[in-house]
Amino acid sequence: MNKNEKMNAQMPEQAVRGVRKSRREVDISGLEGLLGYNLRRAQMVELQRFASYFGPYDIRPVQYAILTLVDSNPGLNQSQLGEALDVKRANMVTLINELEGRGLVGRMPSARDRRSHTLELTEKGHALVGTLRDVQAKLEGDLMRQVGADNCDQLLDLLKKLRDS
Amino acid sequence: MNKNEKMNAQMPEQAVRGVRKSRREVDISGLEGLLGYNLRRAQMVELQRFASYFGPYDIRPVQYAILTLVDSNPGLNQSQLGEALDVKRANMVTLINELEGRGLVGRMPSARDRRSHTLELTEKGHALVGTLRDVQAKLEGDLMRQVGADNCDQLLDLLKKLRDS
DNA sequence: TATTGTTATACTCTATAACTATA
DNA sequence: TATAGTTATAGAGTATAACAATA
Numbered sequence: 001m002n003k004n005e006k007m008n009a010q011m012p013e014q015a016v017r018g019v020r021k022s023r024r025e026v027d028i029s030g031l032e033g034l035l036g037y038n039l040r041r042a043q044m045v046e047l048q049r050f051a052s053y054f055g056p057y058d059i060r061p062v063q064y065a066i067l068t069l070v071d072s073n074p075g076l077n078q079s080q081l082g083e084a085l086d087v088k089r090a091n092m093v094t095l096i097n098e099l100e101g102r103g104l105v106g107r108m109p110s111a112r113d114r115r116s117h118t119l120e121l122t123e124k125g126h127a128l129v130g131t132l133r134d135v136q137a138k139l140e141g142d143l144m145r146q147v148g149a150d151n152c153d154q155l156l157d158l159l160k161k162l163r164d165s
Numbered sequence: 166m167n168k169n170e171k172m173n174a175q176m177p178e179q180a181v182r183g184v185r186k187s188r189r190e191v192d193i194s195g196l197e198g199l200l201g202y203n204l205r206r207a208q209m210v211e212l213q214r215f216a217s218y219f220g221p222y223d224i225r226p227v228q229y230a231i232l233t234l235v236d237s238n239p240g241l242n243q244s245q246l247g248e249a250l251d252v253k254r255a256n257m258v259t260l261i262n263e264l265e266g267r268g269l270v271g272r273m274p275s276a277r278d279r280r281s282h283t284l285e286l287t288e289k290g291h292a293l294v295g296t297l298r299d300v301q302a303k304l305e306g307d308l309m310r311q312v313g314a315d316n317c318d319q320l321l322d323l324l325k326k327l328r329d330s
Numbered sequence: 331t332a333t334t335g336t337t338a339t340a341c342t343c344t345a346t347a348a349c350t351a352t353a
Numbered sequence: 354t355a356t357a358g359t360t361a362t363a364g365a366g367t368a369t370a371a372c373a374a375t376a
Binding site for chain 1: 365366367368369370374375376
C-alpha cells in the first residue's frame, strides 16, 4: 500500500507534507533476498490488481479458475475440479453453491455415476466467461508490461519449474 | 479448442494400476499461461517446503519475517513492523502476543512515546533466530536448486519488478 | 471397501470499526 | 486532531472428521 517512504532520514520526527506514518526506515535486507518473501509480495501485487480488474464482476481468483475449467471441461465433477485446482472436496461445495446460486454453473445428475454431479456452465455463465477472458487478457497485459515484455516467458518458465516438484 | 483430451476414450472407467482417483485428464490450458495462476502454484510449493523445514520449530512464514525484522531493527514498534510487512496493526497484536508468550520477543515501554512499545528479541529469541537463519539457508538452497542455480537472480529480479508498482 | 457430495467444525489470514491512552 | 495499541468481529482460505448414497 505504501510506496513512498523515501527520505525519512532527512525528515523530522513528525509528519511532514502528506506523509502520515512511519518516520523510520526499516531494514528489510534480511528478507529481500528470499524467494518466499518475494513470491508473497509479488502475489500480493497480483491479487490487488486482480481485484481491481475483476471486482466489478464480483469474481475472485478461485472463481475465475473454476469457471474457466468448467468451460473447458464440461461434464467434470466436483472432485475432479477440486483435484485440478488443489481445492478440497469439502470446500468445493461452498464454492459451487455460490456459483450455482448466481446462475453461472449448473449441477446435473451424472448418467454414469449417481453419486456425482456433472458441472456445466449455464448460458449466463458462458456469457460471463467470455467477458472475463477479455478482462483477464487486459490484466495479464498490464502485469506483463510491468515485468517487461521480453521477460514474460522466462518468468512463467521459472515459476513452472518451482511448481513441478 | 481443448488441447489435451487425449486417450480418455481408450482408458477404462475404473482406476488402473496404482491410480486412485481422477480417471479423467482435466484440461487446464486456460490457466497455465496466466501469471496469477503460476504465482499461486509456485507459492503453494514454497509454503509446503517452508512448513517441512520450519515445522519442527513451530514457525510460520510471517513469524520468521517478524523475528528477522525485530533482530535487524531492535526498538521498532508494532506499527512500523506491520507497515514493513503489510500486516495490519490489529493483526500484529495477536502475532506479537504469540511470540511474546513463547518468550521470543519482548515488549518494552518506549522512552519517547508512552503510547507505543518497542520490540526486542529476548536471549531465547536471538538463539532461535540464529538457528532459523541456517534453516532458511537450506530451504533457499533447496528451492534455488530446483529453479536452477543460474536462474535464481533473474527470478528474484523479475519478482521484484512485479513488487514495485 | 472405497468414493462423491455433503455437513460441521476449526484455525489462520485478512480487513474494518471502535475504544483507551497518549501525542 | 491524530496516532499506537488493543478488542471485537466478520469474511475468506484451508484442513479434517464423519455421514448417506452409491460404486
